[in-house]
Amino acid sequence: MTQAVLLDVSGVLYQDSVPLPGSVDAVAQLQAKGYPLRLVTNTSRLTAAEIHRQLSGMGYVIEPEQIYSAPRAMRHYLEARGLRPYCLIHRNLEAEFADLLEEPSPNAVVIGDAAERFDYLHLERAFHLLLEGAPLLAMGINRYFRYQGALRLDAGPFVRALEYAAGVEALVLGKPSAAFFQGALEELGVQAPQALMIGDDVEGDVLGAQKAGLQGCLVQTGKYRPGDEARAPNALLAQDLAEAVRRYC
Template sequence: MLQAVLLDISGVLCDGDQPIPGAREAVRTLQDNGYPLRLVTNTSRQGRAALHRQLTGMGFAVAPEQLFTAPQAVLRHVRAAGLHPYCLIHPELEAEFAGLLDAAEPDAVVLGDAELRFDYAHLDRAFQLLIQGAPLIAMGDNRYFRSQGVLHLDAGPFVRALEYAADTTARVLGKPSADFFASALDDLGVDAGSVLMIGDDVDADVLGAQAAGLQACLVRTGKYRAGDEARAPSASLAADLAEAVARWC
């Protein structure tokens, strides 16, 4: 029996600052039917408060605590481990990471989608720390994201570059990490088998959720590309969020 639902944001609820047709009504249906929700995302170009403002501005009636982001998962880990990281992150995340910036002697590297900060100087600073033994902690390893109908580089290619250069392996705490899904489930207080993940990314959303024991539905919006469903044959497939909700809930 389905007890809760996880929804990806970009590509499922919206494309850039435009809601995907039927998505607002689908979220409202889930809420009216009493399903606990978490909107889960690897987005690391903006903090949770800004993301919440964006969603409410598009007409989604969601509470801040219903958002669960990869930067939040990284913050939890870093604080619990007592780390003092070098943060290669987007300027919009600096407020969330206040108190962790400008460490005198960094003992870890935290990497998100830093956008224009992915230049030689910043990447080389991260590399120097990694070859001295600092762990690499990533908010996600997505290859690309979709905005306003165009695909753009995400953090994943830069995670791979640093892994290759420093001969290390990143600890990824965003989707598709099992740690990320476990944290979201802990937030909801439910078991994995009773939760449905709806997403447009076959790797991060669908295969990641299934590996963590969740049910999954792939929607043909956002970054979905023809043939993705063949890589996750046991997942449900829907045209969009509205169809997925009508079918499952």
């Protein structure tokens, strides 16, 4: 029986800064039913504070601490180990890592969705640090995301390129990492089989959740593409968040 719900953000709650039909009411229904919630996202173009501000502006009534993001998990990991990161991240995320960006002599490489910063100069710097023994830490390995009606390259292809070039394997601290899901579950105080993950990304959201022991539900919005459900035959399927909440919660 479902005792807690994890929701992806972009592609499930909204698309291009516009709430998806029925999604605001669906979140309100989950809250009215008493489900503990976490909004779990690999979004690494925005700080958690900005995500909360945008969602509030769309009509979602949530608390800042209900947002569990890959950048947040990354900060915890770096701080716990005293690492000095070279951050190849989006300009919008710099505020969340401002104190760490000034660290001298980096001994770790952190990759988020850096957009136009994924150029030769920055990737070359990361490559040489990896050759010197720095670990490769990724906020996610998503292949793409949907923005302004088109699919856009995400951080995953660049993480894979660095892995190949330097002969290393990235530690992924966002979805689909089991540790990421476990971190959200620990905050909620529930075990994996008691939680339902609802997302539009068959790999990062649904298969990742299933491997971590959660139930997964794939919604046919956002980055969903026809046929994705065949890759996760044991997952629940819904047209959108509103139908997922109506049928499975």
